[in-house]
Amino acid sequence: MPKANETVLEINLGNLAHNYRYLRSKLDEDVKFLSVVKAFAYGNDSVVIAKKLEELGTDYFAVAYVSEGIQLRENGITTPILVLHPQMGNFEEIIEHCLEPNLYSEKILINFIETAEAKNQKNYPVHIKLNTGLNRLGFDANEISKVYDLIENTNSLKVRSIFSHLAASEDWEEREFTIGQIDLFRKMSWELIEKLGYQPLLHICNTSGIINYPQAAFSMVRSGIGLYGYGNDENVDPKLKPIGSLKTVISQIHKLEKGESVGYNRKYKVPKTSRIATLPIGHADGINRIYGNEKAGVFIHDQYAPIVGNVCMDILMVNVTEIDCEEGDEVVIFGGSQHPVKFAEAGGTISYELITGIQHRVKRIVIPE
Known part of the structure; x- marks a missing residue:
């Protein structure tokens, strides 16, 4: 390998492939894998990383903002892309570029329905975020009926997944809290599924969740930091390779x-x-x-x-x-x-x-x- 003659960040795609395969090996074959490529693929290069992960067979991507998803689409990425933190001013762009929004509040849900109906959309794929204790984004347990009522009154969208986010999956001292989050997620999501009458994907595990709580893999998992070589655990880090x-x-x-x-x-x-x-x-x-x-x-x-x-x-x-x-x-x-x-x-x-x-x-x- 040539020596650096200026300041450079070397991105090793072999290490990325190793990490992806290692994390995949922790899952049952029917569990889907969502690769998080927000923030320039954790400071690397989102287009380069996404193309390699698409080649490796990832089922989904996630980005934080709409502009990040548009960049991937404009560079040829065709795999479904979940936008984790969309803003109402970007909803038309979401539809234009076939991105899939996380709908996390009543106002956001109502506004996206209005946009989708105005654009004559039918069964547009969306994702419903449930708040199980991280307290950043998501519907609370007492809002499930309200979510269903809004979805039931339109044919413009269809729930592609229901998900939540673990707050401390890497911290064994918070194991009781994490198990409580998983149990609450299971209860909330099944309440919504029974009302919907169909089965969206379910996902709550991040990288540390994949490793520490395999029983909570449900039908899809999300990995960000693990793909880039970090396991948030001194026993796991040696099995991953920083890219x-x-x-x-x-x-x-x-x-x-x-x-x-x-x-x-x-x-x-x-x-x-x-x-x-x-x-x-x-x-x-x-x-x-x-x-x-x-x-x-x-x-x-x-x-x-x-x-x-x-x-x-x-x-x-x-x-x-x-x-x-x-x-x-x-x-x-x-x-x-x-x-x-x-x-x-x-x-x-x-x-x-x-x-x-x-x-x-x-x-x-x-x-x-």
Whole structure:
């Protein structure tokens, strides 16, 4: 594999395929698989990722917003796409691009029915979100009859799935709460199904749900973070492979004498004669100031180099005093020698925030399966 000569995010499609197959192996053959590709496919490249997952046989995609679904459609994705957080102003675009909305409140449901009827739609596929305890989006238990009454009075839509979202499926200390969510979901969804008279898909499991609560797989599961190589569990993480590796290069090396400072506000002063390397990546690329001042570091020739001083907008500095390196050498921010979870934890955050924060100006390089 060629060495990086600029800041790049390498996207390994072989690792993506491995993760997909691993998660699929946890399910019965008749359980459908929904792949979550929102937020630029968790900071990677939504079109590249969706095309590979479509090739692998995913049954559904999910995005957060309508614009993300339109981008996939305009790039040739034909698999059904669930829009998790649609807004009323985008309902005509949803229909125009054959996207499937999550209808999570009375106002949203009424408005979509009005739009669908105005567009002369019949049995348009929609998804009903139930609130079982996460308390973000969804109908509460006392609203099921109201949902049915609205659906019963129109032929413009048909419920494709009923779903909910687990709040703490990775946390064994919250097992009782999670089982309570699953039981409530089962009760609420079956109440609606009995009224509808037909069987939509049911799904509540996210990545950690797939692994920890296989009894709750129902007829479909959703996976986001797991596809990208993270299991939210130190016992599961080794079985998955992070698909992204963030790399850059050394732009310049300075030799500083004891007491000289590095970067803005002179936050770091070298304790002895030192070599400080400057890298072309900063908080505008997604490596935030929280990683500065030796909280985290990078790897050069498989050796650890702590980040020193404040991270700048386009630049950060690392201490390479003990490393035999030169200008132009490759630097690994995460991937390879450094697991992204470890880098994120060093900054007091989580893998989700780290990987989704890699900005679009960072060049993506796709490594085929």
